[in-house]
Structure formats: C-alpha cells, structure tokens
Amino acid sequence: MAAYVIRRLWQMIPTLAGVILLIFFLFNWVGGDPAQVLAGKISNPEQIANIRKQLGVDQPYWYQLWVFVQQVFTFDFGRSWSTNEEVSRILLTRVGPTLTIMVPVLVIETILAVAFAIMVAYVRGSLTDRAIMVACTTAMSISFLVYIIFAQWLFGFKLGWFPVQGWSESTWRNITHYAPLPVMLAIFVGLAPQLRLYRSFFLEEIHQDYVRTARAKGLTENTVMLKHVLRNALIPILTNVGIYLPGLFVGSFLLEVFFSVPGLGREIVTAVNRSDFPVIKAVTVYLAMLTMTINLLVDVAYKLVDPRVSFK
Amino acid sequence: MPPFAAPFAAAAVALCLLCAPAAASVAPKVLRMAFRTAEAGFDPQRVDDRYSVGVLENLFEPLLTYDYLARPVRLVPLVAEAVPQPEEGGTRYTFRLRPGILFADDPAFKGAPRELVAADVEYAIKRFRDPANRSPYGWLFEHKLEGLDALAEAAAQGARFDYGARIRGLEVRDRYTISFKLVEPDFNFLYLLAMPNVVPVAREVIEAYGADTHAHPVGTGPFVLREWVRRSKIVLERNPRHRGYELDPRFADPADEWDRRAIEALRGKRLPLLDRVEIYPIEEEQPRFLAFLNREHDLLDETPFAFIHQVLPGGRLAPSLKSRGVAVYREEQPEFTYDVFNMNDKVDGRDNPVGGYDAARVALRRAMVLGHDRDREITVLRKGQAIAAQSPVPPGVVGYDPAFRSTAQDHDPARAKALLDLAGYVDRDGDGWREQPDGSLLSIVYKYNAGSQESRQLAELWVKSMADIGIRLDAEAVQFVDLLKDKKAGRFVFAGSAWIADYPDAQNFLQLAYGANAGTSNEAHFRLPAFDALYRRSASLPDGPERSALYREMSRLLLAWAPWRLGVHRIFNHLQHPWVKGYKKHPILYTNFKYLDVDVAARAASAP
Numbered sequence: 017m018a019a020y021v022i023r024r025l026w027q028m029i030p031t032l033a034g035v036i037l038l039i040f041f042l043f044n045w046v047g048g049d050p051a052q053v054l055a056g057k058i059s060n061p062e063q064i065a066n067i068r069k070q071l072g073v074d075q076p077y078w079y080q081l082w083v084f085v086q087q088v089f090t091f092d093f094g095r096s097w098s099t100n101e102e103v104s105r106i107l108l109t110r111v112g113p114t115l116t117i118m119v120p121v122l123v124i125e126t127i128l129a130v131a132f133a134i135m136v137a138y139v140r141g142s143l144t145d146r147a148i149m150v151a152c153t154t155a156m157s158i159s160f161l162v163y164i165i166f167a168q169w170l171f172g173f174k175l176g177w178f179p180v181q182g183w184s185e186s187t188w189r190n191i192t193h194y195a196p197l198p199v200m201l202a203i204f205v206g207l208a209p210q211l212r213l214y215r216s217f218f219l220e221e222i223h224q225d226y227v228r229t230a231r232a233k234g235l236t237e238n239t240v241m242l243k244h245v246l247r248n249a250l251i252p253i254l255t256n257v258g259i260y261l262p263g264l265f266v267g268s269f270l271l272e273v274f275f276s277v278p279g280l281g282r283e284i285v286t287a288v289n290r291s292d293f294p295v296i297k298a299v300t301v302y303l304a305m306l307t308m309t310i311n312l313l314v315d316v317a318y319k320l321v322d323p324r325v326s327f328k
Numbered sequence: 329m330p331p332f333a334a335p336f337a338a339a340a341v342a343l344c345l346l347c348a349p350a351a352a353s354v355a356p357k358v359l360r361m362a363f364r365t366a367e368a369g370f371d372p373q374r375v376d377d378r379y380s381v382g383v384l385e386n387l388f389e390p391l392l393t394y395d396y397l398a399r400p401v402r403l404v405p406l407v408a409e410a411v412p413q414p415e416e417g418g419t420r421y422t423f424r425l426r427p428g429i430l431f432a433d434d435p436a437f438k439g440a441p442r443e444l445v446a447a448d449v450e451y452a453i454k455r456f457r458d459p460a461n462r463s464p465y466g467w468l469f470e471h472k473l474e475g476l477d478a479l480a481e482a483a484a485q486g487a488r489f490d491y492g493a494r495i496r497g498l499e500v501r502d503r504y505t506i507s508f509k510l511v512e513p514d515f516n517f518l519y520l521l522a523m524p525n526v527v528p529v530a531r532e533v534i535e536a537y538g539a540d541t542h543a544h545p546v547g548t549g550p551f552v553l554r555e556w557v558r559r560s561k562i563v564l565e566r567n568p569r570h571r572g573y574e575l576d577p578r579f580a581d582p583a584d585e586w587d588r589r590a591i592e593a594l595r596g597k598r599l600p601l602l603d604r605v606e607i608y609p610i611e612e613e614q615p616r617f618l619a620f621l622n623r624e625h626d627l628l629d630e631t632p633f634a635f636i637h638q639v640l641p642g643g644r645l646a647p648s649l650k651s652r653g654v655a656v657y658r659e660e661q662p663e664f665t666y667d668v669f670n671m672n673d674k675v676d677g678r679d680n681p682v683g684g685y686d687a688a689r690v691a692l693r694r695a696m697v698l699g700h701d702r703d704r705e706i707t708v709l710r711k712g713q714a715i716a717a718q719s720p721v722p723p724g725v726v727g728y729d730p731a732f733r734s735t736a737q738d739h740d741p742a743r744a745k746a747l748l749d750l751a752g753y754v755d756r757d758g759d760g761w762r763e764q765p766d767g768s769l770l771s772i773v774y775k776y777n778a779g780s781q782e783s784r785q786l787a788e789l790w791v792k793s794m795a796d797i798g799i800r801l802d803a804e805a806v807q808f809v810d811l812l813k814d815k816k817a818g819r820f821v822f823a824g825s826a827w828i829a830d831y832p833d834a835q836n837f838l839q840l841a842y843g844a845n846a847g848t849s850n851e852a853h854f855r856l857p858a859f860d861a862l863y864r865r866s867a868s869l870p871d872g873p874e875r876s877a878l879y880r881e882m883s884r885l886l887l888a889w890a891p892w893r894l895g896v897h898r899i900f901n902h903l904q905h906p907w908v909k910g911y912k913k914h915p916i917l918y919t920n921f922k923y924l925d926v927d928v929a930a931r932a933a934s935a936p
Contacts (some may be wrong), residue, residue: 101540106466169618173621181624273611
C-alpha cells in the first residue's frame with residue numbers, strides 16, 4: 017500500500033504542472049488586463065504601464081510563470097490585486113463560512129440519499145418507487161435559482177421562520193440562525209439526483225448472485241440489504257462523494273450571494289470578474305491539490321470498504 | 329390602596345427611576361443598510377468606487393463639504409475655517425484649518441492625541457500622484473498644481489516619491505495654513521477639495537500600516553471603522569474624539585417636506601446621533617429588498633428596478649408600504665448614460681463606418697440617434713425610472729439648463745430614414761439593408777459588457793432599432809475589462825458608456841468630449857477644434873452667465889456632430905422606515921450618516 021501511495025503522490029507532480037500551465041495560459045490569453053480596472057475611470061497609457069509594472073504583468077511570460085511556480089511551492093500568493101488583502105487571509109477567512117454551509121449539506125444529503133435510495137430500490141416498481149422517481153425528476157428540472165428565490169421569499173420573508181439573509185461572527189449563531197435555510201435548500205436540490213444515482217447502484221447490487229445466495233441461506237432482509245447490498249454499493253457511492261468533496265471548499269456561489277454568506281464561492285466569482293489573478297491562482301492550485309488528495313484518500317478507502325480491492 | 333402596597337409601589341418607582349437612564353444607555357442607536365456592490369477598501373487616495381467612498385465620507389473630513397440641505401448644492405467649510413476666494417486670477421486658493429481638530433485614536437499615534445495640521449493635507453494630495461499608490465483619482469491632480477507633475481514623473485522613473493520636497497503648488501505656510509498654486513486658472517478647483525477622497529491623512533498611520541492601509545482608515549470624521557469583513561460587513565461606530573456638528577438650516581427650502589422633517593429631527597442636537605452603523609454589501613436584488621421589508625435593514629438605497637412596480641405601482645408608493653409609514657425619496661442622479669461612436673477614421677487599420685467629420689458620416693450618426701428607440705428604453709427596460717437626456721449635463725449640477733431642448737435626440741424613424749436616403753445610405757442590392765454611399769457593405773458592431781444583463785438588453789434594443797431603419801448592427805458581448813481597454817485604445821466602432829459626477833459642475837461631463845482627453849475619458853476620440861476652444865475658455869471662467877452660455881454652446885456642438893447618442897438620467901427611489909429621522913439624499917455625498925437618527929422605541933414598537 018505504501019508503494020501505491022508513493023506512486024500516486026509522484027503522479028500528482030505532472031498533474032499539478034499541467035494545472036499551473038493551464039491557469040497561466042488561460043489568464044494571459046483569455047483573461048482581461050487587470051491594470052485597466054485598477055487604473056480607474058480616467059487613465060493614460062503611462063499609468064496603465066506603471067500598474068502593469070507593479071503587478072509584474074509586464075515581465076516576460078517565462079519569468080511570470082517562474083514566479084507562479086515559486087508561489088505554488090512556498091504557498092505564498094502575495095496580495096489581492098483589487099483589495100491588497102493577503103491571499104492567504106482571504107482563503108482562511110472565507111473557507112469557514114463555506115464549510116459551515118457545505119459540510120452539513122454533504123453529510124445530511126448523503127445520509128438521506130443513501131437511506132431513501134436503498135428503500136426505493138427495495139420496493140422497485142411499486143407505486144412508492146414511481147412516485148418518488150417522478151418527484152425527483154420534477155425537482156431536478158427546476159432551476160436552483162428558482163428554489164432560492166421562492167424559499168427566501170416564503171420562509172424568510174412571508175413566514176419569518178429564518179432571516180432573509182445575513183451572517184454573524186458567532187459560529188453557533190450561524191449554525192442555528194443563518195445556515196439552516198441555505199443548508200435545507202441545498203439538500204433539497206441535491207437530494208433528487210443523488211437519490212436517483214444511488215438507487216441505480218443499489219438496483220445493480222440487488223440483482224447479483226450473492227444476494228440471491230444470501231436470501232437462500234435464510235438471512236433476514238435487513239441483513240441482506242444493510243450488510244451485503246449496502247456494503248457492495250458503497251464503492252460507487254464513495255467515488256461519487258469523493259467527486260463532490262472538493263466542491264465543499266468552493267461552496268455554492270448562488271447560496272452565498274443570495275444569503276450574504278461571506279464564503280469562497282462568492283470570492284472566486286468576484287476575483288474572476290476583477291481579473292484578480294493572485295486569488296484565482298491560489299484557489300485553483302489549492303483546489304487541484306485537494307482534488308488529487310481526496311481522490312487518493314477515496315482510493316485508499318475502497319480497500320477498507322471492500323477487502324477484495326488490491327493496490328497494484 | 330391596601331397598606332401593604334405602599335412599599336411595593338415605592339420600590340417599583342425607585343426601580344423605574346434606576347432603570348430609565350440605564351435603559352437609555354443600553355439601547356444604542358444602530359442603523360442598518362445594504363450596499364448593492366461590494367466596497368474595495370478605505371484608503372482614501374486609493375479607491376474611487378462609490379461604495380468605498382460612501383464609507384469614507386464618515387471616517388474622514390475634507391477641507392470643504394456640501395451643505396446637507398441646500399439645492400442646488402452649496403460648498404461650505406468643514407475642517408477649513410472658510411471657503412476661500414480665488415486669488416491670482418483663479419490660480420491660487422489659500423485655506424486655514426480650524427485648530428484643535430483631532431484624528432481618531434490609533435496605535436500609530438502612540439497614545440497621544442494627534443491634531444490635524446496643514447502638512448496632512450499636503451501629504452494626502454501628494455499621495456494621489458505617487459505611482460506606488462496606483463491612485464484611481466490621480467488624474468484629479470494631474471497638470472493641476474505647480475511642481476507636482478515633476479515629483480510624479482521622477483517617481484515614475486523608479487525613484488521613491490519625495491514627500492519631503494517643497495513645491496510651489498502645495499505651500500504649507502504655517503501649522504494650519506496651506507496654499508494651492510495651480511498651473512492654470514480653475515474655478516472648479518474647490519469642488520475637488522470637497523470630495524470624500526481628497527481628505528487629509530496622517531503620514532504616520534499610512535507608514536505604520538504599509539500595504540494594509542485599506543483596513544486602517546484613521547481620519548477626523550464623526551465615525552471610526554470598528555469592524556470590516558471584506559465584501560460582507562462594514563461596521564462604523566461613533567468617533568469619541570469627534571468635536572460634533574450642528575445642522576445648519578440656513579440654506580433649507582421651507583417648502584421642501586424633506587428639509588422640514590430633517591430640521592425638525594435634528595435642530596439643536598449635537599451630531600452625529602447614531603452610535604453605530606452596519607452596512608452589508610448585497611449584490612442580489614431580492615435579499616436586499618426583502619431585508620428592508622423584513623425590517624432587518626432601516627434604509628433601502630436604490631430600490632431595485634425589478635421591484636419598482638411593487639413599490640411604486642402607477643408611480644405612487646404602494647398602500648402596503650404607506651400604511652407602515654415607509655417613505656420614498658425620488659432622486660434624479662447627477663449622471664447620464666450614453667452610447668459612444670468612435671470618431672476615428674480607422675479601427676484596427678480598417679475603415680470605420682461611423683467615424684469622421686464629413687457630412688455623410690455626420691448624417692449616419694445623427695440618423696442612428698434618431699432611429700434609436702430611447703422611449704422604449706425608458707418605459708420598458710428602465711420601467712419609467714429615467715428621464716431622457718437633452719444634453720450631457722444632468723439635473724443637479726452647475727450648468728444644467730432645464731430649458732435646453734433639442735429634437736436631434738428624439739426617436740423619429742421617419743426622419744432617420746430620410747436623412748439616410750439624403751446622405752446616400754440606401755439599399756442598392758435589395759437585401760433589406762442599407763449600403764454605404766460608395767456601395768460597400770454597411771455593418772456596425774456594438775460592443776457591450778458581457779457581464780451585465782442591462783447592457784445586453786440595451787444592445788438588443790439597438791439591434792432592433794437599427795433594423796427598423798435598415799441598418800445592419802451586430803451586438804458583440806465582451807468582458808468589462810476588455811471593453812474599457814478597447815474604448816481607450818479606440819478599438820471599437822460603437823459602444824455603451826455612462827458617467828456619474830465626481831463634482832457638481834457641467835465641466836465634469838463636457839470634459840468627456842475634450843480633444844486632449846481622447847483615449848482617456850474621451851472615449852469617442854472626438855476632436856473638434858471649435859469644441860476644444862470653448863472648453864478651454866469655459867475652464868478659465870468662474871460660474872456665471874458667460875460660462876453657462878459656453879456650456880450650452882458645447883452641448884449644441886455635441887448634438888450637431890453626434891459623437892454620442894445621449895441616453896438617460898436615471899432615477900433612483902430610496903426607501904426609509906418611519907423610525908429613520910433626518911433623511912435627505914444628497915446628489916454628491918452618498919451616505920451622510922452624520923445627519924441620520926434612529927428612533928429606537930419606534931422601531932421596537934413596529935416589530936410584528
């Protein structure tokens with residue numbers, strides 16, 4: 017296993033190099049000139065040139081790329097071009113609110129989706145199964161934005177069950193006061209596609225020979241479903257959860273904007289709009305690293321879930 | 329009363345007496361509101377966005393400011409003792425600061441009170457031209473003060489900006505006196521010194537916080553920055569060092585309801601009255617609107633257009649809001665939107681179909697202006713919350729002439745078609761589109777901001793309006809930064825734009841067409857010697873009939889040569905709950921928290 021992990025870690029280097037190159041060339045060829053924004057509404061070419069010089073975007077491409085590589089390995093991306101705030105501070109202060117929303121979403125959504133999926137898979141073809149599938153399809157066909165606008169109006173304004181928007185310095189107040197509505201919304205919207213997907217995983221397992229054998233041996237339905245079927249279906253579920261994990265740190269831009277959550281998703285979109293390259297670079301590189309690390313951890317977790325899996 | 333009740337009654341009275349002052353002291357006056365766009369930071373010389381500047385108004389104090397109630401706006405002294413008279417033909421202005429004004433406490437002052445002195449004003453003005461600060465308002469003092477350009481140029485060559493250098497343009501005569509010597513006469517110079525960015529700062533504070541000055545604004549203003557979660561929450565608290573103000577009602581309009589109410593609420597009181605202000609940047613319209621309706625916020629600045637029919641059905645405040653005591657302040661902002669024709673002959677080396685000054689090109693531009701359905705823009709896209717611009721000078725600024733009218737900017741497709749026919753722009757090949765007088769293809773590209781839904785809708789209206797008069801116009805969405813770059817570099821044919829007043833004088837708008845500003849603020853690259861001569865002459869004159877006549881003449885030239893399609897002056901509707909007192913929107917200053925009050929008891933009583 018150690019050899020496998022070392023090999024996977026080694027493979028991350030070319031992947032990271034590819035990410036660095038991709039971001040760098042996308043920014044320089046597609047991204048706008050940040051000096052134009054920073055120069056204000058009246059500026060002359062000399063001022064623009066001065067700002068470009070200060071930002072270092074007047075340097076040769078190879079030099080800018082080298083600075084970028086140094087930043088990746090020193091974890092120091094400098095300061096935001098638009099607000100002068102340290103990039104590390106931006107990330108540290110924004111990740112907390114994002115995780116306050118997204119961790120409960122992932123945990124609750126996964127538990128509910130697995131529970132409902134195994135239930136509807138068990139009663140496949142019944143009225144309950146069909147009704148839930150129709151409800152899921154309908155729920156999936158409506159835009160997230162519509163849910164947000166409607167729920168904010170209904171639960172926040174009309175019924176007054178939750179504040180319309182806001183965020184506090186107190187984590188407890190955020191969890192009990194500001195986070196519930198966006199969390200519930202995200203769960204509601206995310207549940208339908210997850211439920212459908214996990215149902216298909218369970219259905220695939222239910223028809224396997226080992227399930228028939230288990231039943232023939234006289235095992236109870238609870239043991240068959242919760243011990244054998246669930247455990248075998250966990251591998252694709254784990255893969256799916258692994259895919260979503262990096263998204264935890266980026267958050268949901270729409271939720272953050274509508275509910276005034278000072279999270280990373282909102283920060284990233286603002287950074288892109290303002291051509292704030294240091295922030296874009298830091299977020300993208302950290303996200304790439306996180307994705308690769310989570311993928312590795314998920315692969316290692318396969319072994320824990322299914323002893324038949326071997327590392328080669 | 330039973331005998332045993334007397335001690336209880338006495339105890340109750342005593343308790344009430346004890347609690348009354350305590351209750352008053354524990355119920356701070358807090359005002360909450362939203363900004364529709366996030367702030368950038370609070371280093372006065374390093375920001376130019378409306379929202380950051382709106383906060384700066386409360387943290388710092390310029391030499392001059394605007395009277396709260398006077399309309400049209402009127403300059404009054406703030407940290408200066410008086411509004412100075414121009415000297416030496418409008419090239420010198422001398423200020424004496426009021427002694428005893430203190431900066432807010434800060435560790436950079438090492439525990440000692442720090443008095444505002446003339447050198448702080450000098451330092452702040454120099455900061456605008458220090459290239460290291462990348463000041464977006466550096467242009468305010470470019471070619472303005474004697475000797476300042478030379479300092480800036482030396483610093484641009486790589487040397488450190490020499491803040492210690494003495495220059496003729498900024499003469500500190502004693503602890504409290506500073507004299508500005510201008511390169512050429514400028515009778516609008518005093519307006520610059522009333523801008524919330526053009527404020528004295530303490531050098532030791534700026535040097536102590538280095539790159540993080542945005543987070544440490546230390547001024548002499550009535551509030552201090554207590555908390556700042558960037559792009560999420562801004563908290564101001566009353567500055568205990570502040571000397572306090574009183575409302576000056578001398579320039580109020582007795583017939584104005586807002587003036588009357590403000591005077592009633594504030595007269596004789598020591599301002600500011602608010603203990604704390606909480607500002608939440610909320611970009612989305614719905615949460616901003618609902619937060620106000622839900623009483624989470626006390627003010628709603630600029631009611632979103634999406635909700636205008638709910639707030640003002642038929643142009644009147646909705647009964648549901650009126651019954652709750654909500655008031656609406658309708659403001660014509662000192663700004664205008666416009667569409668810019670590139671006046672250069674060539675764009676990227678190719679012939680520019682709309683550029684140039686010959687009769688045919690002028691006719692084409694004027695026909696396009698006549699063909700554009702601005703009425704539809706106002707009624708449909710802007711839901712009636714705009715007025716058609718008759719000249720580039722908006723209401724509320726010096727030089728605005730309400731009588732100035734022209735038919736050159738009306739929507740008149742018949743006249744547009746006739747003009748095109750006359751100039752030779754006719755459909756020669758029968759494909760439904762007009763060709764150029766020489767028979768070549770006439771195709772115009774309109775560039776707009778891809779990130780703005782409003783810009784997209786305006787672009788679609790242009791495409792449709794031009795199709796109606798037979799002109800092929802394609803709309804091209806580009807990133808905002810690229811649009812800025814293209815307009816400055818002249819790499820566009822036709823594009824949308826807007827301008828909001830930096831200071832309340834027509835000059836601030838007419839400079840958008842001054843030839844020397846081509847490639848900077850003059851996005852049309854319009855170069856007309858007659859216009860430039862009038863502009864230069866007007867710049868050397870004080871406000872008066874002669875200068876107003878020049879402004880009118882310049883507006884006429886713009887209508888005749890049509891480098892722009894004049895758009896609209898937008899109208900914004902600001903809502904307040906009944907417990908907000910002293911409110912009156914100022915056309916230049918954005919927040920004015922020092923004049924606001926909150927009736928805490930009324931707010932508590934209104935809770936559902």
